[in-house]
Amino acid sequence: MSLAATAQHNVKVYDLLNELKYATQDTAKADIMLNLAKAYFPTDVDKAISKAELALMIAQNHQDKIRTFDALIILIEGYHKKQALPTAAKYLSQLQSIKNAISDPMRRAQSYGIEGKVFLALQDFEKAHNAFKAQLDIYERNTQSANNIDIANTYFELGELNYLQGAFYDAIAFYNKALNVPNTSDDVQRRIETLNALGRTYFQVKDYNRALQYSSDAQYLSESISDKALVANIYINVANALFALGRNAETIDKLTSAESLAESVNDNQLLAKAKLLHAKVIYANGDINTALSLSNESLAVARTTNKKVIIKDIYEFLYALYDSKNDVSNAHLYLKELVSIRDSLNSEEQAKQVNINKIRFETEATEAENQRLLAQQLENQVTIQRQKASNYILLALLLLVGAGGYSLYQNLNRKKAYNRQLEDEVKKRTEQLEASNEDMARANKLLEQSNAELERFAYIASHDLKSPLRNIISFLNLIERKLRNVHIGNDIREYLRFATENAWQMNTLIQDVLEFSRIDSETLEQKREKVDLNDTLVLAIQNLQESIRESGAEIIAAKLPIIEANSVHFLQLFQNIIGNGIKYNQQAQPKVEINYQLLNSTHIITIKDNGIGIDPQYHEQIFEMFKRLHTRDEYKGTGIGLAICKKIIQNLGGKIWIESDINQGSTFFISIPSENTQEVALAA
Ligand code: ADP
Secondary structure, eight states: OOHHHHHHHHHHHHHHHHHHHHOOSHHHHHHHHHHHHHHHTTTTHHHHHHHHHHHHHHHHHTTOHHHHHHHHHHHHHHHHHTTOHHHHHHHHHHHHHHGGGOOOHHHHHHHHHHHHHHHHHTTOHHHHHHHHHHHHHHHHHTTTTOOHHHHHHHHHHHHHHHHHTTOHHHHHHHHHHHHHSSSOTTOHHHHHHHHHHHHHHHHHTTOHHHHHHHHHHHHHHHTTOOOHHHHHHHHHHHHHHHHHTTOHHHHHHHHHHHHHHHHHTTOHHHHHHHHHHHHHHHHHTTOHHHHHHHHHHHHHHHHTTTOHHHHHHHHHHHHHHHHHTTOHHHHHHHHHHHHHHHHHHHHHHHHHHHHHHHHHHHHHHHHHHHHHHHHHHHHHHHHHHHHHHHHHHHHHHHHHHGGGGHHHHHHHHHHHHHHHHHHHHHHHHHHHHHHHHHHHHHHHHHHHHHHHHHHHHHHHHHHHHHHHHHHHHHHHHHHHHHTTTSOOOHHHHHHHHHHHHHHHHHHHHHHHHHHHHHOOHHHHHHTOEEEEHHHHHHHHHHHTHHHHHHHTOEEEEOOOOEEEEOHHHHHHHHHHHHHHHHHSOOSSSOEEEEEEEEETTEEEEEEEEOSSOOOGGGTTGGGSTTOOSSOTTTSOOOSOHHHHHHHHHHHTTOEEEEEEOTTSOEEEEEEEESSSHHHHHHHO
16 A cells, blocks of 8 residues: 555544444444444455454344345455455355345345355355356446446456466456456556466466566556565566576566565565576576575575475475486485475365365355255245235135035035145155155265265375375486496396386376276266267377387278267277287287277277287176286286276266187277267266
């Protein structure tokens, strides 16, 4: 905030506090609290929160929906800014339970906006996207009252949303929309942030010239603002782009400015970042020793901040520096540090993810409860109205029938009793039916959950195994290098080679398990497209070029169809089966033949080889995970390829099987329904 703005803010707060002294009515007090909260936000978030909490209490006491709403908005904004997500989510649920009672469109837009922000923080991108879209929708329908700065804000958030998902070009489009909303030049801070965001996004897509242009624009505008940390951040972005363009001298200039700015506001995180990049530039200039001392400075500063991500980057660079100097013992030291900090970052990330999932789950539960209550309320209203109407009719009837109606009345009573009996019966049956339906749904849900959990487990386990394994391989390389000029027995070298070989084998295994768990039907639904299998086959054959050349194999292919599927999956499938046909083959010239037929609306693809064949007793088993019929010395492999193929075909509602005998070659059959592929897959 500039000096003038600070002064203005202080006067406003002072006035409000004064007003509070003389306020007697609760509503007036709540209003003053709300205005105070707004005045404190965002410079003093804690104070803003405490005032909004008081306002909330008063408003809730009076069942005052509008003020409750306004207080909740500030509370969610505040806790979101403080990154206290559980509390923000708690207040968001309260907001969602009352927002339907609010008719003012601008308030509704506001609630969608804050909803979007919280969901974005919870990484629930779909919900965040829907919320921001709903907000824009309201602005479009109410152009009179909509504020341009708010609209630009929403576009900016949509940009952030896409950026976080890695959809960089969409992010760029939204940031540009934010910039182009007319009459928003008052909001300089947002403009700078948007230009800066554009700069870093173009950097991500490696368009360094544009990255430089936007970051420089941001820098130019930022000279007028007092948020020095933001300015330093922008300098670093400019430097990043310059460095990528090979303009090293200018990079160093920008970094020096960034460093002195960061120092002036005591922002050690930014300082460490700037120094690390500085060291990298100096290293690129060929001066290893200065690069080393700068990296160490950067490390010392970073260690005061506890920002592990930066410390990790520095270790990584120090490891590379010492490694390039052939200083094995220091390289080893930093590699060890790198491994341990990477592990601790991993476990922190996991804990965070667990926490986020928990909040998400709770938010969804309250949301569902709100929906249910709302539906019930509506239903009750309808019933009451209907009852009222029927009461009137009854009254009229009674009047009409008058005295002579006694028998009719008795008749009616009897009928009513009978009706009631009937109703009771129907109700009982319905309840029974509902209960059994619920049981079934619950069992289904449990099954789905446990399946999904299993797949997630396989994914997480293999994903997490990758990083320690990479570390093992790095260490083995280090040991090997350290022993290169030392006289040791051949057996030790042999053990080392064996260990490395096994580590690489494990790497392949993990990679395969990861691939297997990635093929779940959900992602398949999203990535389904029209695939020309002829193109996919050509690509598969290209990828197998090396083994085809080495074995002298002949591949013969008939014309294949275009189907609704996922092209990457089919590429994997062709590669696995054709690769196997060449691998499990002792002929002087291996031969693989691919044929196709459309039979009764079913695509039948066959892949036939002249290889070693498979004993019929194993025809089912070879499609299971890890099932192999040979040792690794005979034929290399992990036993996962065919399991992957089976999953791919099953997800399309199809089947895969084999006809073969020992020494008779093998034919793999694949059948896929040609019509309604999607429905069949869903039903399966
Ligand atoms: P991998 O090839 O990695 O071992 P797969 O799942 O692809 O795993 O295959 C499982 C097993 O089935 C193989 O180990 C091999 O024994 C057998 N097999 C697969 N394809 C063929 C084939 N075309 N001819 C003979 N045996 C095969």
